[in-house]
Amino acid sequence: MTFSIVGFDPKTGELGIAVQSKFIGVGSVVPWAKAGVGAVATQALANPAYGPDGLELMEEGKTAQEAIDILISKDEGRSERQVGMVDANGNAATYTGEDCLYWAGGRAGKHYAAQGNILVNEQTVEAMAETFEKSNGSLAERLLQALDAGQAAGGDKRGMQSAAIYIVKEKGGYAEANDRFIDLRVDDHPDPIKELIRIYNLHQLYFGTTKEENILTIDGEVRHNIEKHLHRLGFLENSSVDNEQLHKALTSFIHIENFEERELEKGKIDKEVLDFLINK
Template identity: 55%
Template sequence: MNTSRKERSVSTFSIVGYDPKTDELGIAVQSKFLGVGAIVPWAKAGVGAIATQSYANTSYGSKGLDLLARGKTAEETLALLINEDADRHLRQVGIVDAKGRAASFTGQGCYEWAGSMTGPCFAVQGNLLVSEETVRAMAQKFVQTTGSLAERLLLTLEAGQCAGGDRRGKQSAALLIVKEKGGYGGFNDRLIDLRVDDHPEPIQELKRIFELQQLYFAKPKEQDQLPLTDDRISIIKSSLHSLGYLSLTQHWRDALQQFIATENLEGRMGTGTQTIDRVVFSFLQKKAKE
């Protein structure tokens, strides 16, 4: 039975990407559709990443990852998925496998403008767009941008919106990054799994949440460990006092530990006693000024 046009099309634009340096796979997506992150992005570490959209066949996600896990390439997986789908003319899907090979498909029934671009380690696709410039801008941004995969995907998504984006507007966005043992505690592969389900500026809100995710869960970098100079200790004391953590009889280190525990920043504390993480130092000052 053919899919009815009365169903809501997940008209959107997305980027599927792979970072060979870190073996991270991911998807970033934006749409004028509620909760797009629950439908479009699928990924498994060491296997591949898939974006399924436009009257999305969500079985493309689970079936596609299974095919990739069994050794099929992105192109082979795509062909198998669409060949067995009677409604493939309504589908749009992008796939990147764990070797960076990419494939994308846009059915003839997808609302204009609809299309895609692929290259080494990425697949960009969109439908119901203002113009093809959205896809072109995204592909160019991904290729030219450096940084972590998450940062590159977010910048790519933003470039697509700036170039026109979904012609109906904006509502939701999502970012999914997977890596072997990348999840909380190393128990799964969900390095980053963030969603903005309903917001007037979903990409900007997604970026804000991503910054929080980096604050709480990103591993501290050695170059971000600041020496505890007298000036910095003075700023720490002043900030802790204004926030109500530091009393006259309390040592500032104890107050700092209390602040860190309250704000869930334990993951950013190193083993050294003569340094403070740059991000924690900045966050403490920001909180004190609020």
């Protein structure tokens, strides 16, 4: 009752998984990944050991296919398992046991493997695969586009409940302390993929960097909007203030909203921060 896609980006070295299921908290079971090693999605009657054991095998130098072959050869419950893997060289493989519930299957291609079980139809997996192959952008964006396309093509026969995306990258975590680049989950929601995309966009707003074309000078209409909305939100007592008062209030807003990564020099503002301020 799950569909997923694992992927690799050769330009950035990122590895990751996106998954949706009629199952609460799917992000706590299906996705496993380690930077420089590989990514694993273990599902159907999931064997959680496929995650750490698969990563260990790939870290030893086994390809994704070799790792899957070893895991299922030792697993008496393999006929009810489903797993997708991609290694750090971009080799991908997928396996579906013969007793997984209909429709169940997978497709592996260049740098990805898509799979699902208890699906409305096989078009769910085909849509994920084709979307990943044709899409552009970051690995996270491509995985989310693929997951969304899979749902649009049919999705889980039992419906929707939870979704997750997990991306690893060397020193990609907070303060470069680990490899957990993106780790977002929607544990229970009527439309979990759309909610996951919304949360991902927020994540990018908070942790993304300012684009050169989005640097705005604080004057004219930009200044008017900043004053107006900082006043509306209680950061300013008046809607018309001097430069120092405005800078102090804007700095306070940026820090309270955790936009330190987008904080610019005095007299400048990131357009995305301004848009957030206006729409808050």
